[in-house]
Amino acid sequence: xxxxxxxxxxxxxxxxxxxxxxxxxxxxxxxxxxxxxxxxxxxxxxxxxxxxxxxxxxxxxxxxxxxxxxxxxxxxxx
Amino acid sequence: xxxxxxxxxxxxxxxxxxxxxxxxxxxxxxxxxxxxxxxxxxxxxxxxxxxxxxxxxxxxxxxxxxxxxxxxxxxxxxxxxxxxxxxxxxxxxxxxxxxxxxxxxxxxxxxxxxxxxxxxxxxxxxxxxxxxxxxxxxxxxxxxxxxxxxxxxxxxxxxxxxxxxxxxxxxxxxxxxxxxxxxxxxxxxxxxxxxxxxxxxxxxxxxxxxxxxxxxx
Numbered sequence: 001x002x003x004x005x006x007x008x009x010x011x012x013x014x015x016x017x018x019x020x021x022x023x024x025x026x027x028x029x030x031x032x033x034x035x036x037x038x039x040x041x042x043x044x045x046x047x048x049x050x051x052x053x054x055x056x057x058x059x060x061x062x063x064x065x066x067x068x069x070x071x072x073x074x075x076x077x078x
Numbered sequence: 079x080x081x082x083x084x085x086x087x088x089x090x091x092x093x094x095x096x097x098x099x100x101x102x103x104x105x106x107x108x109x110x111x112x113x114x115x116x117x118x119x120x121x122x123x124x125x126x127x128x129x130x131x132x133x134x135x136x137x138x139x140x141x142x143x144x145x146x147x148x149x150x151x152x153x154x155x156x157x158x159x160x161x162x163x164x165x166x167x168x169x170x171x172x173x174x175x176x177x178x179x180x181x182x183x184x185x186x187x188x189x190x191x192x193x194x195x196x197x198x199x200x201x202x203x204x205x206x207x208x209x210x211x212x213x214x215x216x217x218x219x220x221x222x223x224x225x226x227x228x229x230x231x232x233x234x235x236x237x238x239x240x241x242x243x244x245x246x247x248x249x250x251x252x253x254x255x256x257x258x259x260x261x262x263x264x265x266x267x268x269x270x271x272x273x274x275x276x277x278x279x280x281x282x283x284x285x286x287x288x289x290x291x292x293x294x295x
Contacts, residue, residue: 014266037218038267039181044226045264059181 001069001077004049009065012045013038024066032065042068050077095149098171099142106143109136109239109246113144116287117252122148125193125229126253129220131281132202133211134238141200141234144248151192153185153201176219178205186223193227203277211237213285216278218270221256225265230255231277235284247291249284 006022013032028034034042039062043054046068052075062068086092122128122145130141138152154173159165165175174192176185189199203220204213213235224231230253239246259276260269 011264012266014268036181037222037270040183040186041222041267041270043181043183044187054183056177056180056182056184059183 001072002065005046005065005069005072008045008049009042012042022065024064024069026065027063028065028068029063046072050075052077092149092172094167094170095172099146099149102139102142103146105136106139106146109140109143111140111143112245112247114247114249114287114291116249116284120252122198122232122253125196125227126198126232127189127193127220127224127227127229128198128200128232128234129203129216129277129281130200130234130236131211131213131285132204132207133209133236134207137202137236138200140236140246140248144234144250145198145200148198150198150200151189153189153199155205174199176201186219186226189223190226193223193229199223209238211235211285211288213278213281216274216281218274221270221273221277224256225260225270225273228257231280233277233280233284235281235288237288247288249287249291251280251284254280 002024009022009032010017017032022032026032028039028042039059043059047053050072052072058071062071128141128145128150130137141152142150149172151172151174153176154168156175156177156179159168159173159175169175174185174188176182189201193199201220201223203216205217220231232253233251234248235251236246236248256273260273262269265273
């Protein structure tokens with residue numbers, strides 16, 4: 001799942017991801033460079049790619065890429 | 079399709095919103111609005127995102143009056159929608175709550191859904207009132223909504239009157255299709271920023287027309 005998410009992030013944040021790449025501990029705001037609109041945009045792209053639905057209540061717990069993966073797992077994505 | 083449109087037009091569900099539209103239209107007469115269409119006059123058809131600068135609390139009335147022939151859904155901040163009774167009334171009148179402090183996915187999704195269905199959604203992308211009428215710090219939300227809905231953006235510029243008896247001038251720019259401007263199925267964050275800059279430039283162009291008119295007057 002990490003690879004699919006990394007591919008998606010690379011597509012959405014084309015050329016803006018940190019040079020050392022993204023891993024599960026990468027922080028969405030500090031490392032990946034997201035703001036609130038970036039978070040919404042990523043959520044929408046993830047929804048389309050993985051066929052899940054996010055809600056506003058999901059955002060406070062999304063601090064790292066690992067958190068996104070954990071949430072996707074909770075929503076039944078394998 | 080025509081039947082669905084007709085059913086929607088006659089639906090009682092929108093009665094409070096239509097009453098609000100009527101109230102806005104009547105109040106808006108007091109502005110004695112003068113509308114400038116520098117790129118040609120048009121009528122809004124289908125879904126659209128109307129993007130305007132915000133210089134006074136009465137601006138939503140102006141937007142509703144400008145597009146009086148359409149049901150315009152207005153995005154309003156948490157502060158404006160504050161209180162249960164007010165929130166209920168404003169929601170019935172066609173306002174959509176947006177929380178500017180957080181990533182409000184729900185509001186963006188609702189607005190994009192409405193625009194995709196062929197409705198008009200209006201918002202003030204600077205996130206608050208700028209009394210001087212500056213067009214800066216335009217946020218990306220409007221662009222995101224328009225991109226998700228696949229509808230054009232209509233820039234509108236106006237400024238508060240110096241004296242109450244003066245007419246209120248409004249400049250309406252031509253609708254522009256963002257997906258055409260971007261041309262990718264999944265635009266990147268950089269594309270989103272570039273389109274937001276483009277939107278800001280179009281609002282600035284409307285401001286230039288406004289300033290020119292003021293100088294000549």
